[in-house]
Amino acid sequence: MSELHVVHVFGSDYAPETGWRLLQWCADRGATDFNVHGIICDGRGDEALKPFDRLAEASRLDPAPRKDLSHGDVRELELWSLNKQTLDALRLAFPQGLFDYNPAADAWFEDLTVYRSGELLLGIITHEAEGVLRLSPSDLSSFRSAGFVAQAQGKWVAYA
Numbered sequence: 014m015s016e017l018h019v020v021h022v023f024g025s026d027y028a029p030e031t032g033w034r035l036l037q038w039c040a041d042r043g044a045t046d047f048n049v050h051g052i053i054c055d056g057r058g059d060e061a062l063k064p065f066d067r068l069a070e071a072s073r074l075d076p077a078p079r080k081d082l083s084h085g086d087v088r089e090l091e092l093w094s095l096n097k098q099t100l101d102a103l104r105l106a107f108p109q110g111l112f113d114y115n116p117a118a119d120a121w122f123e124d125l126t127v128y129r130s131g132e133l134l135l136g137i138i139t140h141e142a143e144g145v146l147r148l149s150p151s152d153l154s155s156f157r158s159a160g161f162v163a164q165a166q167g168k169w170v171a172y173a
Contacts, residue, residue, distance in 0.1 A: 053119070075092070113142070145170055
């Protein structure tokens with residue numbers, strides 16, 4: 014594969030529907046699976062996580078080693094296939110869009126990472142409202158043609 018370009022995306026540039034369009038673009042470009050972190054506050058319930066779990070359960074994959082952008086290393090992660098059903102489940106998990114979350118809730122989802130053939134394609138650090146994409150030259154051309162916005166440099170998030 015040719016050299017990959019790392020570009021940075023910011024929540025301020027992505028209204029909720031534009032973020033969903035970006036996720037669909039990733040699926041159309043061959044994204045195969047994803048990881049997302051479910052957070053439960055100490056002593057609180059997991060009720061907010063259950064709608065995602067019910068809808069996505071049939072698409073759960075075996076855990077596998079993947080780059081965990083939020084921890085900066087490769088580790089064994091929970092994974093789900095990226096498909097129509099899990100795209101719908103992610104809309105439940107992120108009701109205000111991919112770059113938003115509610116840390117005042119009892120439970121919430123954050124840090125969506127999308128993979129293509131085991132390699133990070135899109136990773137978002139939710140509390141920074143920032144993410145990275147790793148794009149081939151043809152991906153970058155398609156990304157730009159689709160009207161998506163990206164920057165060469167990030168503020169908080171890096172891919173190493």
